[in-house]
Amino acid sequence: MDKVLLSHGGGGTMMENLIEEIFSKAFDNEYIKGMEDAALLFGNITLTTDSFTVKPIFFPGGDIGKLAVCGTVNDASMRGAKPLYLTSAFIIEEGYPIEDLKRIVKSMAETAEEAGVKIVAGDTKVVEKGGVDGVFINTSGIGVVYENVDVSIKNAKPGDVVLISGTIGDHGMAIMSAREELQFDPPILSDVSPLNKMIEKLMTLEKAVKVLRDPTRGGVAEVLYEISKMSGVGIKIYEDKLPVKESVKSACDLMGFDFLHLANEGKLIAVVDRKYAEEALEIMKSDKYGKDAAIIGEVNDSKLVTINTVYGTSRIIDRPIGELLPRIC
Amino acid sequence: MDKVLLSHGGGGTMMENLIEEIFSKAFDNEYIKGMEDAALLFGNITLTTDSFTVKPIFFPGGDIGKLAVCGTVNDASMRGAKPLYLTSAFIIEEGYPIEDLKRIVKSMAETAEEAGVKIVAGDTKVVEKGGVDGVFINTSGIGVVYENVDVSIKNAKPGDVVLISGTIGDHGMAIMSAREELQFDPPILSDVSPLNKMIEKLMTLEKAVKVLRDPTRGGVAEVLYEISKMSGVGIKIYEDKLPVKESVKSACDLMGFDFLHLANEGKLIAVVDRKYAEEALEIMKSDKYGKDAAIIGEVNDSKLVTINTVYGTSRIIDRPIGELLPRIC
Numbered sequence: 287m288d289k290v291l292l293s294h295g296g297g298g299t300m301m302e303n304l305i306e307e308i309f310s311k312a313f314d315n316e317y318i319k320g321m322e323d324a325a326l327l328f329g330n331i332t333l334t335t336d337s338f339t340v341k342p343i344f345f346p347g348g349d350i351g352k353l354a355v356c357g358t359v360n361d362a363s364m365r366g367a368k369p370l371y372l373t374s375a376f377i378i379e380e381g382y383p384i385e386d387l388k389r390i391v392k393s394m395a396e397t398a399e400e401a402g403v404k405i406v407a408g409d410t411k412v413v414e415k416g417g418v419d420g421v422f423i424n425t426s427g428i429g430v431v432y433e434n435v436d437v438s439i440k441n442a443k444p445g446d447v448v449l450i451s452g453t454i455g456d457h458g459m460a461i462m463s464a465r466e467e468l469q470f471d472p473p474i475l476s477d478v479s480p481l482n483k484m485i486e487k488l489m490t491l492e493k494a495v496k497v498l499r500d501p502t503r504g505g506v507a508e509v510l511y512e513i514s515k516m517s518g519v520g521i522k523i524y525e526d527k528l529p530v531k532e533s534v535k536s537a538c539d540l541m542g543f544d545f546l547h548l549a550n551e552g553k554l555i556a557v558v559d560r561k562y563a564e565e566a567l568e569i570m571k572s573d574k575y576g577k578d579a580a581i582i583g584e585v586n587d588s589k590l591v592t593i594n595t596v597y598g599t600s601r602i603i604d605r606p607i608g609e610l611l612p613r614i615c
Numbered sequence: 616m617d618k619v620l621l622s623h624g625g626g627g628t629m630m631e632n633l634i635e636e637i638f639s640k641a642f643d644n645e646y647i648k649g650m651e652d653a654a655l656l657f658g659n660i661t662l663t664t665d666s667f668t669v670k671p672i673f674f675p676g677g678d679i680g681k682l683a684v685c686g687t688v689n690d691a692s693m694r695g696a697k698p699l700y701l702t703s704a705f706i707i708e709e710g711y712p713i714e715d716l717k718r719i720v721k722s723m724a725e726t727a728e729e730a731g732v733k734i735v736a737g738d739t740k741v742v743e744k745g746g747v748d749g750v751f752i753n754t755s756g757i758g759v760v761y762e763n764v765d766v767s768i769k770n771a772k773p774g775d776v777v778l779i780s781g782t783i784g785d786h787g788m789a790i791m792s793a794r795e796e797l798q799f800d801p802p803i804l805s806d807v808s809p810l811n812k813m814i815e816k817l818m819t820l821e822k823a824v825k826v827l828r829d830p831t832r833g834g835v836a837e838v839l840y841e842i843s844k845m846s847g848v849g850i851k852i853y854e855d856k857l858p859v860k861e862s863v864k865s866a867c868d869l870m871g872f873d874f875l876h877l878a879n880e881g882k883l884i885a886v887v888d889r890k891y892a893e894e895a896l897e898i899m900k901s902d903k904y905g906k907d908a909a910i911i912g913e914v915n916d917s918k919l920v921t922i923n924t925v926y927g928t929s930r931i932i933d934r935p936i937g938e939l940l941p942r943i944c
Contacts, residue, residue, distance in 0.1 A: 287713060289709075290707050290709060290711045292742075295740050301739060312717075312721055312723070313734040318733075318736065327700055333702060333735060333736055333755075333757060334702070335737065335753065337738050339706060339740050339746070341746075371646075371656055374638070377666050377668060380619060381618050383617060384616060391637055391642075395642055398642070404646060405644070406646035406647055406662060407647065409664050410624060410634060411667075411668050412619055413942055414621060417747070417748040418747050419742070609741075613740075613742055
């Protein structure tokens, strides 16, 4: 392996290997290990970063600007923190239309307004035609951890319950349909949305919420594997409990994709103490982005990530290896 | 004007217009106005972001990795803060050699070690061949403002003294010579370096240090204009006091460049209370990156940015308008 491959960016095992081999070893410190979505600094401040290269820049249900704000708002939130401040760094291709740039920036501003975060610092680079494809955006963000919470990818325990805040695979299939010019009726829209308000309400359950994770690249399958690995547990989910839009399911059947591998940009997976599972579900359902929330499985001590199918059989879920769809986010 | 031009990224008036028209208006808040290098949060925490697209990726005296760490370390420092934590987000072109990626990451790790900062969070995206030119890196950073200091682009007062920490234009000319395959003897090396240790020592002068700014894109001229504008003052510098390497000066003469417009990546401009100017100079000179430091001018109430030439005449310094050299950083 002497060259970087697209699959190194796919959010699966190849990306994990690249990060561990090249970045984590070199930047060796207590913060960068542990596969958390955000670094925890000064005891209660979270810091995250994410670059966005999505193609197309405007897609059904959103655009790169909305995605860039939601992505970083959600990353901070998944550590049990209230996101407050974002940075925004643009790399723009020479010749990019000013009108489109304005649309992207307006979309960022509106999304930041909705999420209640401020964009406090920025950077603008312009590169020659062909040096970059359109516009790439990096957002980094700062949040403050809620009091009396302890949310970490390491906290799942056998007996805990697994919830998802809504339908699976919408973003991935929206991007795919836009890129392949597929028509669905109704059209499949990205779920891109800020989840911090939902998480603020979930945090009233305090330590009953053990793990929060947004299933972006690599999808639900990858998140389940990361929880399993970092918490040292197994997870079983139930196919008949999984919320998936009929259109997404049909498109997956047609194209041979597993919706568990598709990216989501407005969903969260929560691992919750069993006693509080129904309460967590009600909180999710009461939020505008959580009406299709469901309890989808449970944590066990098997170390395996399995699914009970609608046919009554059980199988191990495939962990994503590489790139399902480049430039999904 | 309906398309983004290279000159919109050049660090001069066109970039200022683009930022004010498109970004500052949309992200309207008290933090993003004011042209500071870093946002000040929670009273004493600084947050900055910078994307790096330098070409070539490896250049005389440094590489994109060293540049990415120094750039963000220096941005935090210029607000009178001690940089502590950095994020690192890579956008990598499919097919990029793993060996080169390792060199870049090693360079980042070594520079972070020297500067005493930790890289605590990261992101990796891979885009298809042609989607990006090699490797782009974003670093964002957090610092903590030193006690009893008040460093801001708005603080220059008539009577204050202007210092620079070393020779002017080295980075810009190093990139240009690499890109144009020009040979100089001795070769012109980039000055890319972390200035936080020098600034830590300068901060012992407390409020006597009014303004700190690193003259990157747009060079010394742009920084002088920004100080003039934001502090509402004039600045006069003396040509015979300016530290410039003979090789850089000759190359500028040859190519018709003004070294005041060339980018620097390891230099700072300081505006200091006159009573402490000599002390500040001694502190700079005692630092490994400040041995060519000099007092180069003074603040006045003229609102003009002028230079007293070696011929005894005085002229207004041209403010950079657009792109001298794309992808300088």
